[in-house]
Amino acid sequence: MSRAAPVQVRGEVLSLRRVGAYHAMTILAPGIAEHTRPGHFVALAVGGPDSGLLLRRAFSIYKTSDRGVYGGTVEIVFAVVGQGTAWLARRDVHDPIDVVGPLGHPFSLPKHPVNAVLVGGGYGTAPLLSLAEALRARGARVDFVLGAASEDRLFGALEAKRISASVAITTEDGSVGERGLVSDVLPGMLARSDCDVVYACGPMGMLAAVTEQANAHGALAQCAVEESMACGVGVCMTCVLPVIGEDGITRMVRSCVDGPVFRGDRVRWADVGTVPPDCLGAPAAGGQP
Amino acid sequence: MDLATTLGPLRLPAPVLTASGCAAAGRELAQFFDIAELGAVVTKSIMMAPRAGRATPRMAETPSGMLNSIGLQGPGVEEFLGHDLPWLAERGVRTVVSIAGGSVEEFALLTRRLRGAPGMVALEVNISCPNVADRGLVFACRAGSAAEVIAAVRREAPRDLPVLAKLSPDVTDIVEIAQAVVEAGANGLSMINTLLGMVIDVDRAAPVLAGVTGGLSGPAIRPVAVRCIWQVHAAMPHVPILGMGGVRSGRDALELVLAGASAVAVGTATFGDPSAPLRVQDELRHELAVRGFASLADAVGLAHRRGARVSGAVGAHVAVERDESGRDGAPDTRDEAR
Ligand SMILES: Cc1cc2nc3c(=O)[nH]c(=O)nc-3n(C[C@H](O)[C@H](O)[C@H](O)COP(=O)(O)OP(=O)(O)OC[C@H]3O[C@@H](n4cnc5c(N)ncnc54)[C@H](O)[C@@H]3O)c2cc1C
Ligand SMILES: Cc1cc2nc3c(=O)[nH]c(=O)nc-3n(C[C@H](O)[C@H](O)[C@H](O)COP(=O)(O)O)c2cc1C
Ligand code: FES
Numbered sequence: 001m002s003r004a005a006p007v008q009v010r011g012e013v014l015s016l017r018r019v020g021a022y023h024a025m026t027i028l029a030p031g032i033a034e035h036t037r038p039g040h041f042v043a044l045a046v047g048g049p050d051s052g053l054l055l056r057r058a059f060s061i062y063k064t065s066d067r068g069v070y071g072g073t074v075e076i077v078f079a080v081v082g083q084g085t086a087w088l089a090r091r092d093v094h095d096p097i098d099v100v101g102p103l104g105h106p107f108s109l110p111k112h113p114v115n116a117v118l119v120g121g122g123y124g125t126a127p128l129l130s131l132a133e134a135l136r137a138r139g140a141r142v143d144f145v146l147g148a149a150s151e152d153r154l155f156g157a158l159e160a161k162r163i164s165a166s167v168a169i170t171t172e173d174g175s176v177g178e179r180g181l182v183s184d185v186l187p188g189m190l191a192r193s194d195c196d197v198v199y200a201c202g203p204m205g206m207l208a209a210v211t212e213q214a215n216a217h218g219a220l221a222q223c224a225v226e227e228s229m230a231c232g233v234g235v236c237m238t239c240v241l242p243v244i245g246e247d248g249i250t251r252m253v254r255s256c257v258d259g260p261v262f263r264g265d266r267v268r269w270a271d272v273g274t275v276p277p278d279c280l281g282a283p284a285a286g287g288q289p
Numbered sequence: 290m291d292l293a294t295t296l297g298p299l300r301l302p303a304p305v306l307t308a309s310g311c312a313a314a315g316r317e318l319a320q321f322f323d324i325a326e327l328g329a330v331v332t333k334s335i336m337m338a339p340r341a342g343r344a345t346p347r348m349a350e351t352p353s354g355m356l357n358s359i360g361l362q363g364p365g366v367e368e369f370l371g372h373d374l375p376w377l378a379e380r381g382v383r384t385v386v387s388i389a390g391g392s393v394e395e396f397a398l399l400t401r402r403l404r405g406a407p408g409m410v411a412l413e414v415n416i417s418c419p420n421v422a423d424r425g426l427v428f429a430c431r432a433g434s435a436a437e438v439i440a441a442v443r444r445e446a447p448r449d450l451p452v453l454a455k456l457s458p459d460v461t462d463i464v465e466i467a468q469a470v471v472e473a474g475a476n477g478l479s480m481i482n483t484l485l486g487m488v489i490d491v492d493r494a495a496p497v498l499a500g501v502t503g504g505l506s507g508p509a510i511r512p513v514a515v516r517c518i519w520q521v522h523a524a525m526p527h528v529p530i531l532g533m534g535g536v537r538s539g540r541d542a543l544e545l546v547l548a549g550a551s552a553v554a555v556g557t558a559t560f561g562d563p564s565a566p567l568r569v570q571d572e573l574r575h576e577l578a579v580r581g582f583a584s585l586a587d588a589v590g591l592a593h594r595r596g597a598r599v600s601g602a603v604g605a606h607v608a609v610e611r612d613e614s615g616r617d618g619a620p621d622t623r624d625e626a627r
Binding site for chain 1: 310311312313317318320321333338339340341342343344345346347348350352353354355357359362363365499507508557558559560561562563564
């Protein structure tokens with residue numbers, strides 16, 4: 001169930017709207033919704049067929065519908081950060097868009113009812129809302145901790161309230177909720193909800209802190225990472241990070257196929273961006289050319 | 290349309306391949322199209338031991354291209370033989386195995402270990418990797434070290450196994466290197482590998498790549514590939530060339546063919562479009578057909594037998610010269626079809 005074969009489809013923009021500082025885009029993309037699980041992502045071609053922008057852009061799947069009037073749809077939420085996302089934000093309804101998905105290794109769902117805390121940073125909340133629905137369908141208790149730099153970058157708070165026992169909110173500028181970071185309020189939430197498992201999506205620093213706090217509480221953490229990607233399908237080896245395998249050996253693994261969701265306690269957060277010396281195949285002293 | 294082609298002793302039913310390092314070992318792309326329809330899959334360069342590669346960031350997008358500094362991450366030859374090659378062989382995929390080494394001995398050991406491997410139709414020797422014994426200077430940069438590697442591989446390889454030498458464009462005279470590796474026993478040439486480049490993040494005032502420099506690929510380098518293939522084909526018209534560098538469409542592939550490539554590999558374009566290799570092959574068939582070619586072979590190196598275009602004219606205004614073999618390329622209909 002975790003690895004549905006991805007498909008490449010010529011999709012069509014069905015809607016594009018502003019959500020605070022972000023954009024939400026619904027794409028008609030038959031064949032993708034049916035196999036999507038919470039935590040999967042799509043990779044979009046940007047700039048058009050002759051564009052100088054060659055590489056795919058990865059986006060978490062926020063929502064899907066496999067029953068629309070037109071066929072399956074996929075919805076994403078994105079921030080404009082560079083040329084590719086700026087191009088996406090300029091799309092019109094009915095514009096074609098090339099979509100590959102569903103990609104990656106999604107969140108694992110527990111077999112038994114558990115108490116789950118879902119931690120979202122910025123647009124990182126997007127994949128957690130469908131996850132919350134799936135968890136609730138399995139009888140889990142769901143609480144949210146949502147954080148962002150400011151109110152306009154806080155995503156999905158209303159929706160989260162509707163489908164959870166409680167929502168704690170932090171912003172760095174204090175424009176809504178408590179001033180600070182999610183890690184300031186997470187320990188309290190873990191205790192209050194008697195949490196068994198933490199699901200998180202957001203910046204790397206947040207994921208590292210969430211993992212540490214979940215470990216301290218005795219809960220398992222599942223984290224969706226965001227590493228720079230060129231292909232999204234596993235052929236380029238750009239998206240790697242050091243992860244400890246079941247055999248105890250650290251390898252540089254591809255976050256697009258073995259992730260984006262990893263067990264937090266398996267990721268060597270402090271070593272992300274490096275090749276740890278004890279990693280399989282690490283260079284001998286002196287460095288690898 | 291007859292798309293069959295040869296790279297020396299290597300016969301391929303179709304002319305488009307994957308470029309090494311841009312298709313892993315085929316499995317991922319097989320989700321999107323039938324990889325057995327390609328001329329062959331060229332696998333990511335493999336080394337003797339598992340290799341973790343370089344730190345991240347490993348990639349930077351550049352105008353019509355990208356820089357990569359993967360650092361030859363790979364599982365090592367044993368895992369490759371146990372896991373990757375059998376998977377390809379079971380599916381009837383023609384596989385060109387790319388090898389890389391830090392020393393001449395490593396290339397020789399790899400070749401010996403790969404003898405008789407199932408499904409392997411040729412070896413591609415990635416000599417664009419640093420020679421540990423020569424302060425990390427890449428083998429491909431000097432005729433001597435390039436030839437030494439190819440000679441060692443040729444010695445260890447079965448007689449009938451085609452050996453392709455993959456050349457770097459970052460050299461003063463690519464023809465000199467090409468001649469040296471052919472004399473050392475290469476049956477054909479793969480060209481071009483990436484060009485060394487660098488990007489600085491001006492806001493952080495620091496290099497973008499953790500490895501500082503990286504290999505430039507994509508459409509940005511296509512003119513360099515065309516030039517390299519042209520120069521080598523002009524000097525050694527009988528030596529087969531597997532062309533690569535910035536091919537994104539059938540038209541791009543045809544450009545490399547006209548410069549002298551007998552087959553074409555698709556690399557970076559695969560990252561933007563996982564169906565690119567097969568799409569390029571289909572488009573190439575179409576590009577040849579609309580120009581009136583009966584076969585791919587008729588187009589190989591054809592631009593050498595034509596003069597430069599005079600005042601924008603086509604057809605009759607283009608000089609058609611006979612080459613020394615007496616062929617004159619193509620029927621006249623081709624010009625009318627343009
Ligand atoms: C699994 C995953 C899920 C993601 N989900 C979302 C989401 O839901 N919403 C959202 O706004 N963004 C998301 N991102 C980040 C998004 O992919 C980047 O912001 C986007 O690629 C930037 O493209 P650009 O052309 O605007 O920026 P540029 O900086 O110009 O991009 C240049 C290149 O770098 C790559 N790149 C740059 N930043 C990132 C990044 N942070 N992650 C991955 N690749 C990057 C791009 O793919 C492109 O190849 C996700 C990334 C990953 C890996
Ligand atoms: C991410 C990446 C990894 C590569 N890895 C290898 C490799 O392992 N061995 C090799 O011979 N060439 C490697 N190459 C070079 C390509 O095979 C090809 O020669 C080059 O990228 C030019 O073709 P392109 O513009 O179509 O990508 C790599 C290129 C890229 C972009
Ligand atoms: S993004 Fe290409 S291998 Fe992961």
